[in-house]
Amino acid sequence: MFQKDEHFGIAIFEDNKLEFRDIGKKKEIYRKEIGNPLLPQSLMIQADPFLFVKDDTLYLFYESMRNGGKGILQMVKTQDLTSWSQPITVLAEPWHLSFPFVFSMDDGVYMIPESEACNEIRLYKADDHLTSFTFVKTLLRQERKDNIFFNYSDSHVFLKDGIWYLFTSVFYKWEYHLELYCTDDLLRHPLQPHPQSPVCIGNRFGRCGGSLLRTNDGLLRVAQDCEHSYGANVSLLRIKELTPERYAEEVMLEDVFHATSSQTEDGGHQLHVVSYKGKFVYATDFRKLKWCWFHRLTELTRKVTSHFHA
Numbered sequence: 001m002f003q004k005d006e007h008f009g010i011a012i013f014e015d016n017k018l019e020f021r022d023i024g025k026k027k028e029i030y031r032k033e034i035g036n037p038l039l040p041q042s043l044m045i046q047a048d049p050f051l052f053v054k055d056d057t058l059y060l061f062y063e064s065m066r067n068g069g070k071g072i073l074q075m076v077k078t079q080d081l082t083s084w085s086q087p088i089t090v091l092a093e094p095w096h097l098s099f100p101f102v103f104s105m106d107d108g109v110y111m112i113p114e115s116e117a118c119n120e121i122r123l124y125k126a127d128d129h130l131t132s133f134t135f136v137k138t139l140l141r142q143e144r145k146d147n148i149f150f151n152y153s154d155s156h157v158f159l160k161d162g163i164w165y166l167f168t169s170v171f172y173k174w175e176y177h178l179e180l181y182c183t184d185d186l187l188r189h190p191l192q193p194h195p196q197s198p199v200c201i202g203n204r205f206g207r208c209g210g211s212l213l214r215t216n217d218g219l220l221r222v223a224q225d226c227e228h229s230y231g232a233n234v235s236l237l238r239i240k241e242l243t244p245e246r247y248a249e250e251v252m253l254e255d256v257f258h259a260t261s262s263q264t265e266d267g268g269h270q271l272h273v274v275s276y277k278g279k280f281v282y283a284t285d286f287r288k289l290k291w292c293w294f295h296r297l298t299e300l301t302r303k304v305t306s307h308f309h310a
Contacts, residue, residue: 006231006287008047008269009034010062013282014081018215018273020236020256023282029081030060034288041066049283050211051274052102052130054109058276059130060283061090061111063098070096073113075130081279091124091133101156101211102126105186112139116151119144121168123186139166139191140181147173154224156211157186160242166191167221169207170198176206176226182244199247203227209234210272221249224269231269231287233257257284 013026035042045065052059057077064087065071073091078084091097091113099114109126111133121140124133144151150171157166166181178201180194200206200223209224219239225232233255241248257268272283 005037005044006229006289007034007037007044008231008285008287010046010049010060010283010285012049012051012060013284014279015282016279018280020253020271022258023256023271023284024258026282029281030076030078030084032062035067037067040068045071047285048099048114048270049285050100050102050272051276051281051283052109053274053276054130058274058281059102060084061100061102062285063100064089065096065098071098073097073100073111073133077130081277081281088131090126090131093118099154099156102130103157103211105159110136112155112157114152114154116153119151121152121155121166137187139186140168142170149174154208156208158212158219158242163244164191165194165242167208167212171207175201176203177201178206178208180247194247195245196247200249205235205237205251209269212239213273217252220252222271225255225267229267232267234269234271257286 010032011028012030013023014029015026032046035044044067046062048063050061057079059075059077061075063071064074072089074087075090076084076087095117097113097115101112103110111124115122119142120138123136123139125136126133142151148170153169155168157164164183164186169176169178177198180197180199181191182194183189183191203226205223207224207226208222210222213220221237221239222234223237224234236253237249238252239249266289267287268285270285274281
């Protein structure tokens with residue numbers, strides 16, 4: 001009953017240069033706070049922020065979840081990094097959603113959200129104004145076997161030399177397995193497992209904390225640290241080789257979020273960066289450990305009910 005829960009808020013920063021150290025010291029331009037854990041319907045998770053630039057507008061997509069509810073995906077936008085729109089819901093399903101990875105492909109803008117609760121990786125297409133997303137197809141489906149505790153977490157794609165690479169994580173036998181798939185046509189052809197998949201096994205680096213980032217240091221993969229607790233921190237790994245036959249990476253920077261900052265003293269599990277109007281914009285979420293009576297009571301009731309039904 002007295003265990004603290006992980007809750008997440010969002011902080012967006014800007015800078016003139018691309019530098020991943022001391023992100024919390026950059027100029028903060030937007031924030032979504034964590035709600036009051038004592039209130040049943042309070043907004044306790046606003047996390048997994050992704051930025052997307054279209055025409056003259058910067059869009060921020062993120063997971064939003066209230067106490068006792070399931071995750072939905074929302075969006076705010078700006079044209080000057082100062083004034084932001086009010087949040088609107090762009091996607092909701094009967095199951096929990098998070099990690100709204102948005103990207104351009106062929107004739108439009110698409111999203112691959114995390115929908116591991118339904119055991120699928122699903123592709124959606126945006127309307128012209130990026131205010132709603134419509135289901136297109138299931139990219140992968142896998143039944144949840146006895147040793148799979150989380151299915152297809154934090155999935156995203158990257159296009160290189162005409163090949164789409166899909167990264168996703170499966171929590172199998174108490175370890176994250178980072179799986180890699182390939183296809184030459186995401187809309188028309190099936191995804192095939194990469195010959196080296198899984199390309200990373202372990203709770204330190206085996207689950208992603210954002211999509212791949214193109215930088216002067218090369219192509220970087222954001223990994224979240226789940227070794228000791230969920231959402232503890234993120235690290236950056238440099239991808240040395242990415243082809244249909246080969247994959248190799250090395251650790252470039254560990255523990256991006258510093259405990260010396262009051263904002264990230266409890267950690268964080270997401271990082272995304274885009275270039276917009278001559279600035280680099282950083283999207284992060286921050287973790288706060290708070291006691292939440294409503295969540296604890298719900299969990300206790302569920303376990304007691306399951307015990308008596310058994």
